[in-house]
Amino acid sequence: RVLLEVNHLSKHFQLGPNQTLRAVDDVSFHIWQGETLGLVGESGCGKSTVGRTLLQLYKPTSGEIRFAGERVSDMTERKGHKAYTSQMQMIFQDPYSSLNPRMTVTEIISEGLMIHRPNLAKKERKEQVSALLELVGLSSRQANRYPHEFSGGQRQRIGIARALAVEPSFIVADEPIAALDVSIQAQIVNLLMDLQRQKQLTYLFIAHDLSMVKHISDRIAVMYLGQLVELAASDELYARPLHPYTEALLSAIPLPDPVQEQSRERIVLQGEIPNPLNPPSGCRFHTRCPKAFDICAKEIPSFAEVLPQHYVKCHLYGEKGE
Numbered sequence: 001r002v003l004l005e006v007n008h009l010s011k012h013f014q015l016g017p018n019q020t021l022r023a024v025d026d027v028s029f030h031i032w033q034g035e036t037l038g039l040v041g042e043s044g045c046g047k048s049t050v051g052r053t054l055l056q057l058y059k060p061t062s063g064e065i066r067f068a069g070e071r072v073s074d075m076t077e078r079k080g081h082k083a084y085t086s087q088m089q090m091i092f093q094d095p096y097s098s099l100n101p102r103m104t105v106t107e108i109i110s111e112g113l114m115i116h117r118p119n120l121a122k123k124e125r126k127e128q129v130s131a132l133l134e135l136v137g138l139s140s141r142q143a144n145r146y147p148h149e150f151s152g153g154q155r156q157r158i159g160i161a162r163a164l165a166v167e168p169s170f171i172v173a174d175e176p177i178a179a180l181d182v183s184i185q186a187q188i189v190n191l192l193m194d195l196q197r198q199k200q201l202t203y204l205f206i207a208h209d210l211s212m213v214k215h216i217s218d219r220i221a222v223m224y225l226g227q228l229v230e231l232a233a234s235d236e237l238y239a240r241p242l243h244p245y246t247e248a249l250l251s252a253i254p255l256p257d258p259v260q261e262q263s264r265e266r267i268v269l270q271g272e273i274p275n276p277l278n279p280p281s282g283c284r285f286h287t288r289c290p291k292a293f294d295i296c297a298k299e300i301p302s303f304a305e306v307l308p309q310h311y312v313k314c315h316l317y318g319e320k321g322e
């Protein structure tokens with residue numbers, strides 16, 4: 001079952017009279033209930049904006065979002081909207097700045113509980129907080145401490161407990177491990193995967209490189225300058241990347257085997273990421289693409305299903321590239 005459907009979603013920010021930032025530009029995808037969709041791209045490519053727009057933190061400029069079949073943008077503030085937003089939560093990249101330093105862990109986690117279950121008596125709420133702390137691998141004895149008394153990994157666990165307090169079905173995790181020590185990253189990923197099984201959660205897992213999403217994602221979408229350029233099942237994407245940008249991202253991941261690592265060819269992209277205020281014509285990747293050919297600068301490739309369930313936005317795979 002499709003939980004979330006995104007059709008031709010755009011989110012533009014007007015920065016000045018003649019300056020429009022097309023942060024997200026005509027993006028379509030869906031997320032199956034219970035899966036993790038990884039969303040990968042360099043910083044500034046629009047992946048956080050996609051996540052925030054799904055959570056209704058931003059209003060879409062155009063396009064539609066459907067949640068469990070219902071068109072979210074049609075919901076009025078009062079009817080349905082609150083039920084919808086409490087179904088969705090965000091886990092933030094920076095567990096240092098996303099937790100209020102003046103609130104205890106109990107207060108932080110209780111905030112959501114009070115909105116979601118206002119009739120809960122104080123004692124029950126305390127029990128809920130304890131249960132949530134245990135669920136994310138912390139102790140209820142730590143409930144009255146403040147965020148600064150915890151390590152980065154523990155703070156991310158608090159952020160996860162806070163998100164789970166309102167019993168969401170869908171979570172956007174925006175680079176939840178990027179700020180953590182490598183040794184802690186796997187623990188948090190494993191925790192998220194355990195919680196997903198226990199609570200039947202659906203995730204959009206945002207990351208800036210492909211190594212971080214491999215383990216957790218069922219499918220992966222690759223984003224470049226506000227657009228999706230490739231989407232496929234994780235195994236498929238790693239085994240058979242089709243888009244030249246995905247190939248470059250994959251070639252940047254170090255291989256565990258040193259012999260393979262030595263003999264492997266690294267694709268180094270030329271040039272800087274173009275200014276998103278003035279994206280290149282045609283294929284937005286053409287200024288950096290090692291495989292660009294004549295029509296790439298002129299015509300916009302379509303996002304097409306080139307292999308079963310494997311989508312790519314590149315002229316190499318259209319009639320024009322053959």
Ligand code: SF4
Nearest residue numbers: 283286289296314315
């Ligand atoms: Fe490269 Fe052309 Fe494909 Fe764009 S359309 S990724 S420039 S080959």
Ligand code: MG
Nearest residue numbers: 043044047048
């Ligand atoms: Mg971001």
